[in-house]
Amino acid sequence: MTENCQGYVFRNESSIQSYVERVLSGNIPITTGRIIDEEELLATSYATGLRTGRFENSDLRSIRKRRPELSLHHEKLVKTLCDIGIFRTVCGQQ
Numbered sequence: 001m002t003e004n005c006q007g008y009v010f011r012n013e014s015s016i017q018s019y020v021e022r023v024l025s026g027n028i029p030i031t032t033g034r035i036i037d038e039e040e041l042l043a044t045s046y047a048t049g050l051r052t053g054r055f056e057n058s059d060l061r062s063i064r065k066r067r068p069e070l071s072l073h074h075e076k077l078v079k080t081l082c083d084i085g086i087f088r089t090v091c092g093q094q
Contacts, residue, residue, distance in 0.1 A: 006036055006037055006038045006040075006041040006059065006063075007035075007036055007041055008033055008034065008035055008036065009033065009034060009036050009040075009044065010030045010032070010033040011030065011031055011032045011033070012029045012030055012031065013029040013030075013031050014031075038063045038066075038067070039067075039070060041059070041060070041063065042060060042063050042064070042067070042070060042071065042074065043074060045060050046074040046075075046077070046078060050078070050081070078091075
């Protein structure tokens with residue numbers, strides 16, 4: 001494992017048919033995976049939180065404290081998307 005490993009990211013089989021076949025045969029439907037660092041973990045938390053809202057756990061709070069400029073960068077990007085009317089539920093709009 002690398003020194004800056006913050007976790008892993010996996011991608012499932014994109015074909016529904018292949019996904020179902022893998023699961024039904026007892027295999028996992030993951031096709032790729034790799035290690036991510038803290039910058040990518042933080043970016044991923046914002047990207048995945050765009051549709052339903054972002055949840056910040058202790059790992060993400062720790063990264064935010066160590067890398068406030070990076071967190072601010074992502075927050076500004078989300079605000080820009082909110083300002084142009086995208087992702088209303090995340091921005092507190094209905």
